[in-house]
Amino acid sequence: xxxxxxxxxxxxxxxxxxxxxxxxxxxxxxxxxxxxxxxxxxxxxxxxxxxxxxxxxxxxxxxxxxxxxxxxxxxxxxxxxxxxxxxxxxxxxxxxxxxxxxxxxxxxxxxxxxxxxxxxxxxxxxxxxxxxxxxxxxxxxxxxxxxxxxxxxxxxxxxxxxxxxxxxxxxxxxxxxxxxxxxxxxxxxxxxxxxxxxxxxxxxxxxxxxxxxxxxxxxxxxxxxxxxxxxxxxxxxxxxxxxxxxxx
Amino acid sequence: xxxxxxxxxxxxxxxxxxxxxxxxxxxxxxxxxxxxxxxxxxxxxxxxxxxxxxxxxxxxxxxxxxxxxxxxxxxxxxxxxxxxxxxxxxxxxxxxxxxxxxxxxxxxxxxxxxxxxxxxxxxxxxxxxxxxxxxxxxxxxxxxxxxxxxxxxxxxxxxxxxxxxxxxxxxxxxxxxxxxxxxxxxxxxxxxxxxxxxxxxxxxxxxxxxxxxxxxxxxxxxxxxxxxxxxxxxxxxxxxxxxxxxxxxxxxxxxxxxxxxxxxxxxxxxxxxxxxxxxxxxxxxxxxxxxxxxxxxxxxxxxxxxxxxxxxxxxxxxxxxxxxxxxxxxxxxxxxxxxxxxxxxxxxxxxxxxxxxxxxxxxxxxxxxxxxxxxxxxxxxxxxxxxxxxxxxxxxxxxxxxxxxxxxxxxxxxxxxxxxxxxxxxxxxxxxxxxxxxxxxxxxxxxxxxxxxxxxxxxxxxxxxxxxxxxxxxxxxxxxxxxxxxxxxxxxxxxxxxxxxxxxxxxxxxxxxxxxxxxxxxxxxxxxxxxxxxxxxxxxxxxxxxxxxxxxxxxxxxxxxxxxxxxxxxxxxxxxxxxxxxxxxxxxxxxxxxx
Numbered sequence: 001x002x003x004x005x006x007x008x009x010x011x012x013x014x015x016x017x018x019x020x021x022x023x024x025x026x027x028x029x030x031x032x033x034x035x036x037x038x039x040x041x042x043x044x045x046x047x048x049x050x051x052x053x054x055x056x057x058x059x060x061x062x063x064x065x066x067x068x069x070x071x072x073x074x075x076x077x078x079x080x081x082x083x084x085x086x087x088x089x090x091x092x093x094x095x096x097x098x099x100x101x102x103x104x105x106x107x108x109x110x111x112x113x114x115x116x117x118x119x120x121x122x123x124x125x126x127x128x129x130x131x132x133x134x135x136x137x138x139x140x141x142x143x144x145x146x147x148x149x150x151x152x153x154x155x156x157x158x159x160x161x162x163x164x165x166x167x168x169x170x171x172x173x174x175x176x177x178x179x180x181x182x183x184x185x186x187x188x189x190x191x192x193x194x195x196x197x198x199x200x201x202x203x204x205x206x207x208x209x210x211x212x213x214x215x216x217x218x219x220x221x222x223x224x225x226x227x228x229x230x231x232x233x234x235x236x237x238x239x240x241x242x243x244x245x246x247x248x
Numbered sequence: 249x250x251x252x253x254x255x256x257x258x259x260x261x262x263x264x265x266x267x268x269x270x271x272x273x274x275x276x277x278x279x280x281x282x283x284x285x286x287x288x289x290x291x292x293x294x295x296x297x298x299x300x301x302x303x304x305x306x307x308x309x310x311x312x313x314x315x316x317x318x319x320x321x322x323x324x325x326x327x328x329x330x331x332x333x334x335x336x337x338x339x340x341x342x343x344x345x346x347x348x349x350x351x352x353x354x355x356x357x358x359x360x361x362x363x364x365x366x367x368x369x370x371x372x373x374x375x376x377x378x379x380x381x382x383x384x385x386x387x388x389x390x391x392x393x394x395x396x397x398x399x400x401x402x403x404x405x406x407x408x409x410x411x412x413x414x415x416x417x418x419x420x421x422x423x424x425x426x427x428x429x430x431x432x433x434x435x436x437x438x439x440x441x442x443x444x445x446x447x448x449x450x451x452x453x454x455x456x457x458x459x460x461x462x463x464x465x466x467x468x469x470x471x472x473x474x475x476x477x478x479x480x481x482x483x484x485x486x487x488x489x490x491x492x493x494x495x496x497x498x499x500x501x502x503x504x505x506x507x508x509x510x511x512x513x514x515x516x517x518x519x520x521x522x523x524x525x526x527x528x529x530x531x532x533x534x535x536x537x538x539x540x541x542x543x544x545x546x547x548x549x550x551x552x553x554x555x556x557x558x559x560x561x562x563x564x565x566x567x568x569x570x571x572x573x574x575x576x577x578x579x580x581x582x583x584x585x586x587x588x589x590x591x592x593x594x595x596x597x598x599x600x601x602x603x604x605x606x607x608x609x610x611x612x613x614x615x616x617x618x619x620x621x622x623x624x625x626x627x628x629x630x631x632x633x634x635x636x637x638x639x640x641x642x643x644x645x646x647x648x649x650x651x652x653x654x655x656x657x658x659x660x661x662x663x664x665x666x667x668x669x670x671x672x673x674x675x676x677x678x679x680x681x682x683x684x685x686x687x688x689x690x691x692x693x694x695x696x697x698x699x700x701x702x703x704x705x706x707x708x709x710x711x712x713x714x715x716x717x718x719x720x721x722x723x724x725x726x727x728x729x730x731x732x733x734x735x736x737x738x739x740x741x742x743x744x745x746x747x748x749x750x751x752x753x754x755x756x757x758x759x760x761x762x763x764x765x766x767x768x769x770x771x772x773x774x775x776x777x778x779x780x781x782x783x784x785x786x787x788x789x790x791x792x793x794x795x796x797x798x799x800x801x802x803x804x805x806x807x808x809x810x811x812x813x814x815x816x817x818x819x820x821x822x823x824x825x826x827x828x829x830x831x832x833x834x835x836x837x838x839x840x841x842x843x
Contacts, residue, residue: 005262008269012551015277019547023281024288024540026529028508029500037475089407092461092474192376218366218383222413223404227387230380235353235373235432237404237411240459248475 039094041159042207042245049206049246052087053158054099055151056080057139058182059131060167061112067167068105069182076101076165079185082195082233083202090238092248099163102151106135116168131164132177161205163198171197173204192232199236200229208242260569264562272554280547284540291536292510296493299512299525302445306453306523307516309441314414314519317351318398321416321429333357333418333427338370345431346372353411354379354432357418358390360425366390369427384430389415393428400519403435403457405473410435410463439464439472451527454504456482458520467504479503485513485522493525502526568596572603584611614683622680628673636670639663668803675807679790682814689818693842694733696768697724700759703740707748715754722761728842729768735815736839742808743772743835750833751776752798767821767838774834779827787825788813796829812837 041047058072069075080099087097108115108131115130138144140152154160164179171180178201185194203225204210211226212219219226221239228236238246258266323341325333333341342355356371366385373379384390392399393415401413415430438455442464445453452466460477462470476482481500484491491498493512502509505528513524568590575588584607590600642651642659651659681687704720711718729736747757755775762769777796779787786792791806816823816837827833 004258004266005269008266008273009555012269012273012277015281016544016548016551019277019281019284020544024284024536026499026508026510026533027496029497037478085407089405089471089473093471094475193380212382213386216383218386220386222387222389222401227382227384230382231354232373232375234407235375235411237406239404240402240461243475 037094037248039091039247042209042242044207045247047159048157049095049159051155051158052095052097052161052206053155054080054097054161054163054202055139055154056099056101056163056165057135058102058105058165058167059108059135060105061108061110061115063111063113064167065107069167069186071186072105072165072182073101073103075185079195079198080163083199086195086199086233086236087202090243091246094248095246098155098158100151102139102146104146105167106138106146109134112168115166116170131166131179132162135162135164161202163202171201173201176205178202178205193230195233196224196229196231196236199233200224203238203242206246208238208245211239261562261566264565265558268558268561269554272558273551276547276550276554280543283543287536287539287543291533292494295510295527295532296512298447299451299493299510299527300514302447302453303512303514303523303525306441306445306455307514310438310455310516310521311518313351313437313441314400317349317431317433318400318414318416320345320349321414321431322398323416323418323429325418325420325426335370338427339372342370342372346374349431351433351435351437352431353408353434356381356430358384358428358430360394360428389413389430390428393417393430394425396425399430402459403461403463403521405461408434409439409472410457435463442466445525447525447527448531450505450531451509451525454482454522454524454526456486456522456524458486458522460486460522463521465504469504469506476503481511481513481524481526482522485515485524486520488515491524499529502528568592568600572600575603575607579607579610582614584608584614618680618683621676622684625673625676625680628669629677632666632669632673635666636663639666672805672807675805675811678811679807682811687814687818689732689735689815691730691732691819693728694731694736696727696729696736696761696770696839699733699736700724700740700770703737703744704759707741707744710745710748711757714748714751716748716751717756719756719758721758724761727761727768729839730842731819731839732815735819739812739815739837740770740772742812743837746808747772747774747776747833747835749802749804750774750794750796750799755832763841764838766841766843768841769836769838771834771836773832775832778829778831778833779825780829784825784827788823 039049041049056076058069058076060068080101084097084099087095110130138146139148141147160176162177164177165182165185166179167182169181169183171178171184173179178198180198180201184190184197187194190197208225211221211223221241222228223239223242224231224236225239225242338357342357345355346352353375354371354373357369359365359367359369367383368381371379371381389399389401394417396417398417399413399415403410403412405411412433412435413430414433415428417425418427418429419425442453442455443466446466454465454476455463456476457463460475460482462472462474462476464472470476477486480497481491481502484497491511491513493510498512499508499510501507502511504526508529509526510529510532511524511526513522515522571588571590575586578584578586587604587607588600590597639659639662643656643663678687700720704718708718744757744759751757751774757775758771758773760771760773762771777794777799779794780796783792783794787794788809790810793804793806813823816839819839821837821839823835823837825833825835
C-alpha cells in the first residue's frame, strides 16, 4: 500500500510540476527568424556589394596643372564621407563602404583636349575611355610610374570601384568607375548638390541606370538616379525600385 | 483489477489516507490549474486589447497627420484663374507653405498647361536656394494630381529620416485644374508619435512601410529605412494575417528587444503600412507571473496541508473501527465484559452501542450455555457413575449366573465407552466450573517430588506397555511448590498421559526440573509425533484436538489442555510448550516455589 501512497504523491507533485512549467507559461514561437539579405550589383546578382572599396583619385590633364585645386584632397574626402553616410543609410547597413585617396594628384600624360568630349550631355565617355586605363596602368601595375606599395591593396572579397575627380568637364559612371568633374564638387553653383552628383555617378558603378530621359531630361524617378541627383544628399534617396535591384 | 484487489487488501486507515489524499488534492490541483488558465486567458485578452488599442490610436494619429498635410496642398484659387498662376504668386505661396508647415522640406508647382506640360514652374526648399527645375511629367506625383487625385508616394529614407512625396491638384473655383502642387513631407511627426507610444514600462510600436522598411521604433536597434519586412512578425502583418497577441505565433523572440515579446499588429488600410506593437514578456507578464506564483504557492500549501492532516483524519475515521476490532478480539477471547467506547454520536457511535449490547447478549448466552453444560454434566454424572459400577460388577463376574465370553466382550466395550463418557462428563464439569469461576483451588505447600512420584507410578505401566522409557531427572525430593495437590496431580497426569498417547510406538519420556526466580519449572519431554505449526496456535482452545498421522485411535475430549492451562494459571503459574512436528514436544509449567 505504501507504494500506492508514493505513487499518488508522485502524481500530485508531478501535476504541480506540470502546472509550474506549462500552465500559464507563454510558449515562444521559434519560427520568427530574420532572413539574411545579400546585396549585389543591380545588373549582376552574383557580384556581391556587401563590401565596397573605393580608390579615389584627382586626375589632372597635363596642360591643366596650373588649375590644380589646392583643397582637392579635403574636398574629395568630404564628398566621400557624405557618400559613405548616404550609402550606409540607404543600403540599410547591409553594404560596407570604405575608401582610400591616392595622396597626389595624377598628372595625365595627355592634354585635356585628348581626354574630353565637347558634348557632355551624356557625361564624358571620352575621359572614361582614356583616364581610367591610364590610372590603372600607372598606379595599379607594379611597373607603373605611380605605383606605390602603400596604395592599391584591395581588400579581399571587396567590390572595387575607382572614383576620379577630374580636372575637366562632365561626369559619368560605368562598371567599377565613376568620374566627375572637379567643378561639380567645388563650384558654389553645385555646392548644395555636389555630393548627390558624386553619389549618382557612384551608383552607376553598382549597375543602376539613369532615371531621366535624354535629350529632354524628363525625370522618371525622384530618387538619386533621377531628380534626386539635383537634390541635397540629405534630402535625396534610393527608390524602392533601385534597392530591389540591389537585392534589398 | 490487480491494483484494485491490492488496494482493497490494504488496511482501512491506509485506504482512507489514500482516498483522502486523492479526493482532496485532485480538486485543488484542478482548481489551481483552471484558475491559472483562466487568469492567463484573461491576461492575454487584456494584453491584446491594450496593444490593439495603442495601434488603433497610432493609426488614427498617422491618418490625421497625412490627411491634414495633404489638405494643405489642396488649394483652390479664384474663378478667373485658367492656367498657370503668376510666378511671383507661386513663389510667395510656396514660401508661405514652407514657413507654416514644419513637415514640408520642399514644395513645388508644376504646370498643366500644354505649353509647359509637366514642367516645374516654381520650387522652394528648406535646404538650399534656387533648386533646379525639372520636367516631372512622368512622375506619379504629377500624373495622379493632374488627373484630379491626391497622391502620397511610398516612403523614402534620407539622411534626415523618412519622407513621402505628396501632391494635389490646384483648382479654380470652377473645379478646373490649373497647377499641380507637390511637397516633400518629413514623417518626423509620425516618428515622434510612434516613439512616444508605449505599453507598460517597455512595450512599444514598430512602424514599417508597405515595402517592409522601418519608419520608426523607439528602440534604436535598426536604422530608419532598414529592411525589416523579412522579420517574421512584420511579414505577417504586411501579409494581412491576424496578429492580435492571441495567436500561437504572437509570442516570439523579438529582433528589436532581443527577448521574448507578445506582439499584435495591424495594416493601415490605404497605405499598407504595418503597425506592430511589441511588449517584452518580462514586462507584460510581470504581474500575471506574480499572481500565477501565488496561485501555485497556495495550491502547494493546500496540498501540503492535506498531506499533513490526511493521516490525522484517517486515524480519526478508523479509530472507532479499530475499537470495534479490539472489542471483537476481546469477545473472541471470551471477555464479554469489556465495552467498546466510541464517543461519536453518528452511525459509528450507534454501532459501538449495538456492539456493546451484542457483547452483553453473548455474555448472557455464554452464561446460559455454561449453566446448561454444568447441569447436563452434573445430571449425567450420576447415571454414568451408576453404569460404571454395574459394569464393574459384570466385569468382575459378580452378576448372577455369570456372563458368556461374548457378553463379556460386549461388556468390556461398554466399560471402555462408559469410561470415556465419565471422563468427558468430568472434563465438562471442570470446564463449566472454570468458566463459572467455581473451581475451588486450595493452594498449600506441596512436595513436588511426592506428587510426581505418585503420578509416575500410575503412568509407568501405560508407558511400559508402549515400550516408552520413562525417566525423572534431577533431585526433586526437597522441592516444594504452592499448589493444590489434587489439581497438581491432575495437571501432571494430563500432560504425561498426552505424552504417552501421542508417542507412537517406542520412545522416551522425561520429566525435568528447573528453578527460575522463585518458580519451579517442570518440563515433560517426549519423542512423540510433535505438533504442527498451525495446531500450536489453537492447542489450548476448548475441544481442539491435534490431528496427526497415526493418532486417529487416540481417545480424548479436547478439553484436557484447556483445563490444565486454567488450573496452572489459577495456581499462579504459567504453561507453555515447544514442539517440532515429527520430533516430539516439551510441555513446561511453572509454579511458585516454597522456600
